[in-house]
Amino acid sequence: MQHPEILLVYDKECPLCHAYCQLVRIRESVGDLRIVDARQNSEILREITDNRLDIDQGMVLKMGDKLYYGADAIHMLALISQRSGVFNRFNYWLFSSKRLSQVLYPVFRFFRNLLLKALGKTKINNLDIPGNEKF
Numbered sequence: 001m002q003h004p005e006i007l008l009v010y011d012k013e014c015p016l017c018h019a020y021c022q023l024v025r026i027r028e029s030v031g032d033l034r035i036v037d038a039r040q041n042s043e044i045l046r047e048i049t050d051n052r053l054d055i056d057q058g059m060v061l062k063m064g065d066k067l068y069y070g071a072d073a074i075h076m077l078a079l080i081s082q083r084s085g086v087f088n089r090f091n092y093w094l095f096s097s098k099r100l101s102q103v104l105y106p107v108f109r110f111f112r113n114l115l116l117k118a119l120g121k122t123k124i125n126n127l128d129i130p131g132n133e134k135f
Contacts, residue, residue, distance in 0.1 A: 003028065007034050007060075008024075008035050009060040009061075009062070010038055010060075011055065012037035012038070012039060013039060013116070013121050014112055014115070015115070016112055017112065025085070026082065031080075038126070047062075049127060053069050054127055055126045056125065058073065061077060063080075070105055071098075071106075072098075074095050074101055075101035075102075077095070078092050078095035117134070122134060
């Protein structure tokens with residue numbers, strides 16, 4: 001039986017995001033997780049842009065026809081994640097609460113943006129907002 005493909009779109013140049021996406025594991029019964037670099041042109045990035053989601057401000061999880069953005073994406077990942085391993089148990093504990101995800105995600109995003117600024121990274125700017133190239 002073939003499992004549905006689940007897409008996780010994030011900025012691969014962010015060391016924190018990259019580490020998170022490499023460690024998160026979803027339950028096999030849910031589907032096959034495919035990691036997508038938002039800095040690469042792709043069909044899913046065009047869909048994200050068409051939905052006016054700013055990829056610089058949140059990762060996107062696509063399950064079926066539904067896009068989950070930012071705090072909702074990390075919350076859904078926690079719900080479908082495996083509970084094995086320290087990281088995945090901690091991820092579930094931290095983000096399985098929708099309310100806690102909505103509180104913590106902006107804090108993590110703030111520190112992510114600070115890190116990317118310190119590293120001299122440019123924004124993806126998928127929405128082509130003028131003057132929105134740097135963190």
